[in-house]
Amino acid sequence: MSGTSVEKMSESEIKSALEDLPKWNEVGGELQRTIQFDDFVASMVFVNRVADAAESDAHHPDILIRYNKVTLTLSTHDAGGITGKDFRLASTIDDMVG
Amino acid sequence: MSGTSVEKMSESEIKSALEDLPKWNEVGGELQRTIQFDDFVASMVFVNRVADAAESDAHHPDILIRYNKVTLTLSTHDAGGITGKDFRLASTIDDMVG
Numbered sequence: 289m290s291g292t293s294v295e296k297m298s299e300s301e302i303k304s305a306l307e308d309l310p311k312w313n314e315v316g317g318e319l320q321r322t323i324q325f326d327d328f329v330a331s332m333v334f335v336n337r338v339a340d341a342a343e344s345d346a347h348h349p350d351i352l353i354r355y356n357k358v359t360l361t362l363s364t365h366d367a368g369g370i371t372g373k374d375f376r377l378a379s380t381i382d383d384m385v386g
Numbered sequence: 387m388s389g390t391s392v393e394k395m396s397e398s399e400i401k402s403a404l405e406d407l408p409k410w411n412e413v414g415g416e417l418q419r420t421i422q423f424d425d426f427v428a429s430m431v432f433v434n435r436v437a438d439a440a441e442s443d444a445h446h447p448d449i450l451i452r453y454n455k456v457t458l459t460l461s462t463h464d465a466g467g468i469t470g471k472d473f474r475l476a477s478t479i480d481d482m483v484g
Contacts, residue, residue: 328446332437335451339430348426353433353449 296369305375312378318350318363319374323385325356334358334385341380347373349381394467403473410476416461417472421483423454432456432483439478445471447479 297305302314312321325331331353338360342348350361360381362374395403400412410419423429429451436458440446448459458479460472 328437328441332434336430336434339426343426348453351449351451353451355446 294364294367294371294373296364296367297371302370309375309378309382311382314370315361317369318361319370319378320359320361321378321381322357322359325358328353328355331356331358337384338381341384342377345373345377345380347377349377392462392465392469392471394462394465395469400468407473407476407480409480412468413459415467416459417468417476418457418459419476419479420455420457423456426451426453429454429456435482436479439482440475443471443475443478445475447475 306312306314309319312319314320323334325334335351335353335358338349338351338358347364352359352361360378362377363369364371364373404410404412407417410417412418421432423432433449433451433456436447436449436456445462450457450459458476460475461467462469462471
């Protein structure tokens with residue numbers, strides 16, 4: 289094993305890391321946040337920013353767009369759970385929207 | 387009532403209309419189709435085309451992006467079910483991807 293951030297985090301590590309990202313929840317073994325915008329167009333602007341970040345990072349969230357609400361769900365399939373990569377992307381997303 | 391396509395369709399009307407759109411299914415009272423692409427970037431290109439069509443039509447599907455798979459879910463909230471607007475958007479989407 290490599291010791292890098294792609295190792296699956298333990299439940300206590302996740303709880304601790306979530307303290308720094310209070311807008312995210314652990315749902316079904318994944319990190320999830322729903323963000324509300326003014327309208328569909330604003331949702332799409334945000335989703336394209338997330339997509340660019342995801343592609344740059346080679347780490348892709350599930351993205352659900354429901355008009356003015358976007359739900360992002362993050363986990364690391366290769367690791368079978370939540371890793372440091374997910375928290376890094378979650379933090380990047382928080383920086384986009386506050 | 388207006389007699390336009392925003393009236394909720396009956397189950398038999400939906401079944402009949404689905405014969406012309408065999409790639410769509412009725413799931414939980416909504417029209418749904420999942421389309422697979424080569425990669426995440428191709429998914430996003432498609433999603434942006436759908437978003438443009440949705441915005442033009444003032445009728446917005448739920449859009450779920452899971453890397454190279456995009457699931458579209460259509461219903462007409464104002465009518466409380468599936469309407470001709472949903473089938474029209476489904477047909478437009480089919481024209482984009484075959």
